[in-house]
Amino acid sequence: MKKSDISNISNAESVERAEESVRSSVQPSEKFGGKADRLFGADPVGLDESARGIVVLVIVGVAVGLLSGMFGIGGGTVIVPALVWLGLTQRNAAATSMLAIVPTSISGVISYATCGNVDWLAALLLFCGMFVGGQIGSWLLSRLPELVLRWIFVVFLVFVVANQISFVPSRDQHITMSVLTGVCLVLLGVVIGILAGLLGIGGGALAVPALSMLFNASDLIARGTSLLAMFPNSITTSVANLKRKLVHVKAALIIGLVAAVTAPFGTWIAGAVSPRVGSIMFAIYLCVLLIRSFFVAVKATRSARASA
Numbered sequence: 001m002k003k004s005d006i007s008n009i010s011n012a013e014s015v016e017r018a019e020e021s022v023r024s025s026v027q028p029s030e031k032f033g034g035k036a037d038r039l040f041g042a043d044p045v046g047l048d049e050s051a052r053g054i055v056v057l058v059i060v061g062v063a064v065g066l067l068s069g070m071f072g073i074g075g076g077t078v079i080v081p082a083l084v085w086l087g088l089t090q091r092n093a094a095a096t097s098m099l100a101i102v103p104t105s106i107s108g109v110i111s112y113a114t115c116g117n118v119d120w121l122a123a124l125l126l127f128c129g130m131f132v133g134g135q136i137g138s139w140l141l142s143r144l145p146e147l148v149l150r151w152i153f154v155v156f157l158v159f160v161v162a163n164q165i166s167f168v169p170s171r172d173q174h175i176t177m178s179v180l181t182g183v184c185l186v187l188l189g190v191v192i193g194i195l196a197g198l199l200g201i202g203g204g205a206l207a208v209p210a211l212s213m214l215f216n217a218s219d220l221i222a223r224g225t226s227l228l229a230m231f232p233n234s235i236t237t238s239v240a241n242l243k244r245k246l247v248h249v250k251a252a253l254i255i256g257l258v259a260a261v262t263a264p265f266g267t268w269i270a271g272a273v274s275p276r277v278g279s280i281m282f283a284i285y286l287c288v289l290l291i292r293s294f295f296v297a298v299k300a301t302r303s304a305r306a307s308a
Helices: 003-025 051-072 076-085 090-112 118-141 146-166 179-198 203-216 219-243 249-272 275-307
Strands: none
Touching: 003 076, 003 179, 051 076, 051 203, 051 219, 051 249, 076 090, 076 249, 090 249, 118 179, 118 203, 118 219, 146 203, 146 275, 179 203, 203 219, 203 275, 219 249, 219 275
């Protein structure tokens, strides 16, 4: 055999080994954070795969379920920071949070609906407005400076907290539906959708106080209706995120299923306390969110000034 033939065989073997090495390097890991899923593809990498990480996900699910049941919110303000802390990117954490909200909201809506505390027509009208407003908010999001958005959120939370403390809804009130009320509910949904799209939050923290203060809904009806209005949006958004392979499916299922179990207990707490106590508890939650958002806005302002 000629030296050139031996050289060609050796080179071919080297190329084959290199290709095999590349193929093996791109195969998903069999660990918790990288195992391929037949339906959705490989989960995004980076999440803490240890037992500690799974325990944190379970704890987050418990907290989210309680908050969702008590206040009629999705819990994204808890889920996203926790997932980022565990190693996911902000984009993957937000997408994972949206999927986790699906089973959470289902459980919460069922809990409120069994007690007659969901206004189905109001939720439908609210969702229609939120869907349109979300598109507008997303459009504005790409055009307004991020620093401006952060401070808008802070100012808005101050307004909501102040009104939540001063306003106490009656538990006997309900939404009186008319043509004008229906139009106003759609417009409210548009406003909530715009703010949600701009600020990257769910609609619960905005919808609950607005339904009570503007439409005379009881605190319980406002929360149940808010959860129902958020439900379709979380599904449609999650479908889009799954197609883009942004969702850590297993983490979302752990949080969402645990939250679905604990949400009815949060609903029970909401019904057991008085409307005044419920308003104060919700205001405390919003204050925690406000403090966190304020420090984030201050940090972003300092960074902007330093780079200017």
